Amino acid sequence: MDGYVLFDLSAFPLVVWRSSGLSEGYSVRWINDMDRLLEQGQPFVLLFPDQNEGEAHTDQRARSQWLKANRSSFTRLCRAIISIEPDPGRxxxxxxxxxxxxxxxxxxxxISASETEAFAEVARLISDIA
Structure with a gap:
């Protein structure tokens, strides 16, 4: 499962999105990685360790369009998207x-409050996959 640019699959079926430090235009790589991930046909849990609040509108739109176009396959394979946000208001x-x-x-x-909470949820979801 090598060759992914934006995803870390070293603990598959956990897929970690490496979203920190992304520059505008990254959505092309995101779409390529996501297409490859869905082609495997195996269920997974997607973890966003941090929120990408500075995302360019064009990237956000491209990801949204991809998700709409691939909703059926994505929904069938992605068991959950989990993010970590420690600040209660955010x-x-x-x-x-x-x-x-x-x-x-x-x-x-x-949206989990901590890594500990997020990984507990990931572990539960992954045990349901296995």
């Missing part, structure tokens, strides 16, 4: 947005 904001996105894209979205 976490509440992301949880509200996550609820809307979960409905739009058909995948469970969870």
């Amino acid at each position: 976490r509440a904001k992301w949880q509200a947005q996550g609820a809307a996105l979960a409905q739009a894209f058909g995948t469970r979205i969870s």
